[in-house]
Amino acid sequence: NLADSLDKTFRNLRGVGKISESNITDALRDIRLALLEADVEFSVAKEFVAHVKEKAMGVDVLKSIKPGEQIVKIFHDEMAELLGGDQVPLDLSDPGYVLICGLNGAGKTTTAGKLALRLKREGRKPLLVACDLYRPAAIDQLAVLAKQVDVPVYTPEASETDVVKVAKDALEWAKTQNHNVIIFDTAGRQEVDERLIEELKRLHAFLQPKETLLVADSATGQQAVSVARHFDEAVGITGIILTKLDGDARGGAALSMRAVTGKPIKFAGEGEKLDQLFEFHPNRMADRILGMGDIVGMVEQVASKIDEKDAMKSIQRLAEGKFDFYDFLDQMKMLQKLGDMKGLLGLLPGFNKIKKQIPDAAFDPKRMKRTEAIVLSMTPDERRRPEIIKNSRRERIAKGSGVKLVEVNQLLKQFGEMRKMMRSPNKMKNMMKQMGGMP
Ligand code: GDP
Numbered sequence: 001n002l003a004d005s006l007d008k009t010f011r012n013l014r015g016v017g018k019i020s021e022s023n024i025t026d027a028l029r030d031i032r033l034a035l036l037e038a039d040v041e042f043s044v045a046k047e048f049v050a051h052v053k054e055k056a057m058g059v060d061v062l063k064s065i066k067p068g069e070q071i072v073k074i075f076h077d078e079m080a081e082l083l084g085g086d087q088v089p090l091d092l093s094d095p096g097y098v099l100i101c102g103l104n105g106a107g108k109t110t111t112a113g114k115l116a117l118r119l120k121r122e123g124r125k126p127l128l129v130a131c132d133l134y135r136p137a138a139i140d141q142l143a144v145l146a147k148q149v150d151v152p153v154y155t156p157e158a159s160e161t162d163v164v165k166v167a168k169d170a171l172e173w174a175k176t177q178n179h180n181v182i183i184f185d186t187a188g189r190q191e192v193d194e195r196l197i198e199e200l201k202r203l204h205a206f207l208q209p210k211e212t213l214l215v216a217d218s219a220t221g222q223q224a225v226s227v228a229r230h231f232d233e234a235v236g237i238t239g240i241i242l243t244k245l246d247g248d249a250r251g252g253a254a255l256s257m258r259a260v261t262g263k264p265i266k267f268a269g270e271g272e273k274l275d276q277l278f279e280f281h282p283n284r285m286a287d288r289i290l291g292m293g294d295i296v297g298m299v300e301q302v303a304s305k306i307d308e309k310d311a312m313k314s315i316q317r318l319a320e321g322k323f324d325f326y327d328f329l330d331q332m333k334m335l336q337k338l339g340d341m342k343g344l345l346g347l348l349p350g351f352n353k354i355k356k357q358i359p360d361a362a363f364d365p366k367r368m369k370r371t372e373a374i375v376l377s378m379t380p381d382e383r384r385r386p387e388i389i390k391n392s393r394r395e396r397i398a399k400g401s402g403v404k405l406v407e408v409n410q411l412l413k414q415f416g417e418m419r420k421m422m423r424s425p426n427k428m429k430n431m432m433k434q435m436g437g438m439p
């Protein structure tokens with residue numbers, strides 16, 4: 001794959017002590033070949049290499065890093081730029097319609113379900129609408145997915161043939177639902193054809209959605225690029241969702257897609273599971289293509305294991321200085337989930353600092369059980385106002401939970417320190433800043 005073939009080139013390049021016309025030319029030739037092999041469109045690859053060369057020849061060699069490293073950096077930045085610079089979020093402003101389009105088998109229906117789940121987790125209220133009237137099974141498929149992600153779905157009669165009528169009925173039905181985003185799944189074809197485009201144009205004209213997302217199978221390479229161009233000319237797409245990036249896709253599609261259509265890749269599908277849809281970050285993709293791993297992406301997966309609502313609730317209470325033992329228990333549970341991935345999190349510079357503030361023991365499940373027992377032996381009043389827990393109460397709690405008095409004392413001390421930290425606005429701000437640095 002692209003990462004492998006680039007790896008050797010970069011290893012050679014990194015060792016270069018002096019940038020010369022000839023060593024750059026050699027490296028760039030290798031890079032261009034690797035891009036073409038990865039299915040990047042010819043003109044895109046050519047232009048890309050020309051950019052890198054221009055920048056590389058112009059650099060003032062910094063003393064601190066090797067010139068080769070500098071070229072790799074230029075290459076990386078240029079690639080991130082090619083992929084679209086910053087991540088582009090969805091426009092879900094009123095009326096919040098998202099129209100999904102693409103070829104058969106690209107992953108539209110699956111992605112519609114994934115997107116619904118994602119938006120729901122972000123605290124929105126999505127609805128799904130089945131507008132694929134060509135295959136009766138398509139309607140059922142969406143209904144099943146909707147059930148799995150627990151999102152309401154509008155399904156038309158199997159005899160219905162007019163997609164605009166379906167959309168009208170769906171909007172009528174939607175009025176009875178409490179929602180703020182509607183995702184429309186549509187039919188695909190084996191290839192772009194007149195009827196499909198006509199139908200999509202009518203539906204698009206009727207809905208006038210703020211988001212029209214093309215779902216494209218990354219494994220189809222060049223074909224995906226020409227499909228994107230076609231759909232864009234027909235209805236004006238607002239973004240691309242690349243699916244099946246978990247497969248052995250050569251990555252080239254992603255590179256040309258953005259350059260050819262000028263439309264941002266907004267999400268990436270990386271598996272059949274419904275939570276395997278991720279925001280597309282050009283920088284991270286560039287890292288990945290250059291074989292630098294995708295640590296941030298992994299951490300994003302970890303973060304998704306933690307219920308966002310729970311986390312927000314607890315953070316808000318912290319900010320209000322209302323932190324009590326009920327919150328403490330919630331937090332311990334969240335930490336434990338993270339604990340499974342502690343090694344991984346340690347790789348992140350931002351997280352390392354936070355990790356130091358969390359005692360190692362917090363990750364120990366046995367210790368966690370004991371802590372839980374202690375908290376459960378407190379009366380509700382004690383949990384809400386831990387400051388009232390004085391000597392005799394401490395002894396009672398120790399007996400009740402079957403631990404030694406010192407452990408109760410330790411826990412109360414730890415809790416007190418945590419609370420103090422939470423109440424100091426500067427420390428809180430710092431912590432939030434560190435967390436903000438995470439995805
Ligand atoms: P549609 O015809 O465009 O609606 O495509 P479907 O949603 O029915 O998906 C076609 C197949 O691709 C299904 O078997 C999906 O499970 C699979 N699929 C969709 N997205 C992904 C992905 O990101 N990764 C993998 N591995 N499979 C996917």
Ligand code: MG
Pocket residue numbers: 108109110132138186
């Ligand atoms: Mg479908």
